Amino acid sequence: MAELRIDGLDFTRGDFHLQLPPLRVATGEKLAILGENGSGKSTLLQLLTGLLDGKEQIYYDQQLLTQIPTIERARIFALLPQQAQVIFPFSVFEVVLFGRFAQTDGRNPQENDRVQTRLLLDQLDLTHLAERSFNQLSGGEQRRVMLARALNQQAQILFLDEPNASLDVRHSLDIFQFLKQTTQTVISPVHDINLAANFFERFWLLKNGQLLADVSHDELTNELLSETFDVQVSNTAGNFSFSR
Amino acid sequence: MKPLLFTLLGIAFIIALFSGATAINPFAMSNIEQEILLSLRLPRVLFSAVIGGMLALSGSVYQLTLKNPLADSFTTGTASSAALGAVLGIACGLPVPLVPVLALITGLCGLMMVYRLSINDGVINPVTMILAGVVVNIVASAVISFSKFYFEESLSSIVFWLMGGFFIVDWTRLIVCALLLAISFVLLQRIGLQLNLLAFDEASARTMGIDVARLRRFSFVLATLLVAVAVSHTGIIGFVGLITPHVARSLYGSDMKRNLTASTLLGALLLMLADAGARSIIPGGAELPVGIITALLGGVFFLYLLRTRRERLWHG
Numbered sequence A: 001m002a003e004l005r006i007d008g009l010d011f012t013r014g015d016f017h018l019q020l021p022p023l024r025v026a027t028g029e030k031l032a033i034l035g036e037n038g039s040g041k042s043t044l045l046q047l048l049t050g051l052l053d054g055k056e057q058i059y060y061d062q063q064l065l066t067q068i069p070t071i072e073r074a075r076i077f078a079l080l081p082q083q084a085q086v087i088f089p090f091s092v093f094e095v096v097l098f099g100r101f102a103q104t105d106g107r108n109p110q111e112n113d114r115v116q117t118r119l120l121l122d123q124l125d126l127t128h129l130a131e132r133s134f135n136q137l138s139g140g141e142q143r144r145v146m147l148a149r150a151l152n153q154q155a156q157i158l159f160l161d162e163p164n165a166s167l168d169v170r171h172s173l174d175i176f177q178f179l180k181q182t183t184q185t186v187i188s189p190v191h192d193i194n195l196a197a198n199f200f201e202r203f204w205l206l207k208n209g210q211l212l213a214d215v216s217h218d219e220l221t222n223e224l225l226s227e228t229f230d231v232q233v234s235n236t237a238g239n240f241s242f243s244r
Numbered sequence B: 001m002k003p004l005l006f007t008l009l010g011i012a013f014i015i016a017l018f019s020g021a022t023a024i025n026p027f028a029m030s031n032i033e034q035e036i037l038l039s040l041r042l043p044r045v046l047f048s049a050v051i052g053g054m055l056a057l058s059g060s061v062y063q064l065t066l067k068n069p070l071a072d073s074f075t076t077g078t079a080s081s082a083a084l085g086a087v088l089g090i091a092c093g094l095p096v097p098l099v100p101v102l103a104l105i106t107g108l109c110g111l112m113m114v115y116r117l118s119i120n121d122g123v124i125n126p127v128t129m130i131l132a133g134v135v136v137n138i139v140a141s142a143v144i145s146f147s148k149f150y151f152e153e154s155l156s157s158i159v160f161w162l163m164g165g166f167f168i169v170d171w172t173r174l175i176v177c178a179l180l181l182a183i184s185f186v187l188l189q190r191i192g193l194q195l196n197l198l199a200f201d202e203a204s205a206r207t208m209g210i211d212v213a214r215l216r217r218f219s220f221v222l223a224t225l226l227v228a229v230a231v232s233h234t235g236i237i238g239f240v241g242l243i244t245p246h247v248a249r250s251l252y253g254s255d256m257k258r259n260l261t262a263s264t265l266l267g268a269l270l271l272m273l274a275d276a277g278a279r280s281i282i283p284g285g286a287e288l289p290v291g292i293i294t295a296l297l298g299g300v301f302f303l304y305l306l307r308t309r310r311e312r313l314w315h316g
Helices: A041-048 A070-076 A092-100 A111-123 A139-151 A169-181 A193-199 A222-229 B002-017 B031-065 B078-091 B096-118 B126-152 B155-162 B171-190 B192-197 B202-207 B212-234 B240-252 B256-280 B290-315
Strands: A004-006 A009-013 A016-020 A023-025 A030-035 A058-060 A077-080 A157-160 A185-189 A202-207 A210-216 A232-236 A239-243
Touching (some): A009 A041, A016 A041, A030 A193, A077 A139, A077 B202, A092 A111, A139 A157, A139 A169, A202 A222, A222 A232, B031 B240, B031 B256, B078 B096, B078 B155, B096 B126, B096 B212, B171 B192, B171 B256, B192 B212, B192 B256, B202 B212, B256 B290
Parallel strands (some): A030 A185, A030 A202, A077 A157, A157 A185
Antiparallel strands (some): A232 A239
16 A cells, blocks of 8 residues: 655745645545645645646655656556546446556456446446436536546545535535545545544645644644634534634 | 448448449440549549548547547648648659658647647637637648749649649559558557547546656647648548547447547548549539538538537537
């Protein structure tokens, strides 16, 4: 399994500046990244997945990210970007099956890949959409299919950029429950703080490109959240509420 | 999928072989008729099939790599910039085998110009792409017309380049083009699975395990090579690469391996029939440039796509 190590990170684009101290994420950890819009959450994911080149030192299991071949990276981590899309009317099953690309080493998918894909569709309540054209689905359905596609990579680390964006409450809960139970590492910017608090165990609070805090579930206090989001925070029975 | 397509292809081949100014009865051929059939019509029909396959294959690749349902060698301006290179090469007295090389270079320049103009933050704006393609097309066509008129004072050669057709056919050209088509087809088939992943957004594709930049570069060069060689021999024949990938997709699904095959075969079919039409429409043995027929068909198809895909074109 893969451990993620960041040996300090320093990235500048225009007048945006992202700076992180040395950090480690152990195998299987469930890490939520919290922060305002523009605090650097998505940029951080792009740096960690090698989509953006910086001077950063990012290691997966002692291996420098920039030295890992593209197809090998896809076995170490999968990414669900915010704006995932696919042109052409591929079927849902095809889209999810494409996730197997790295696992089959770029060869034609075999029967066991199809079985695995069907299983995953079933787990994510997508079987009834399998033969539908991806582009004809609703936004929430597309999101779940793209999530299934990322999960089907069976990578050791999942970077999921707001996995529950445009999902209804039932499917949000199902997805987070699913992620909580997997053995994979999950690193995920999440906007719904209460959902994040319920399902994640570690939190990075980002503000203006700086890491404000790296805390466990119990250390996620009203004060910290208040400072991160510039709002009033109160907590009743484990639920945060927010006001200006 | 294969039996139906190959049957249709066979029928189109027979139709094309027996269309033309001279009516030939296959069961009672004179020596002259046999000669016409074997040394004039046969290479021409095969040539139109091969060129159709080349243009369609390139169109299938362009639509994928540019993420635009309206992309083909004509709408991206690639064909006219390649033609410009070919015209300049011929005007400068370049040896014949080097003409397609210059066409490839100018074709790639035109394509890259359109690509860079329409891409912003990794996302290609389809409308900007078409507009940029139109502009490249107009400028390249103007330069072609100017140089042809200036150097040769001949209007017919302008028509040759801008409204392409099969005016010069011989076995050498045919074999060169057929070889190129076969090699490109095999190369593209081998990376068919990776090409499928190019249909995803860049972030998804890259983290799924493909080197997007390298794959796109390879596809651009190969598709443009097909266009450059085709254009150097026949001038600009537009829209074959626009129509066929769509028809192939609606018949056989979006998978690129199947789409490459079906597009190529349909391109061959379409151009064989279009050329048969071009040879028979005008009475008395005169020939229409086949580009006129494909432009008519393609223009109508383009309008249809604009109408059905309008929403998605504007809103991505």
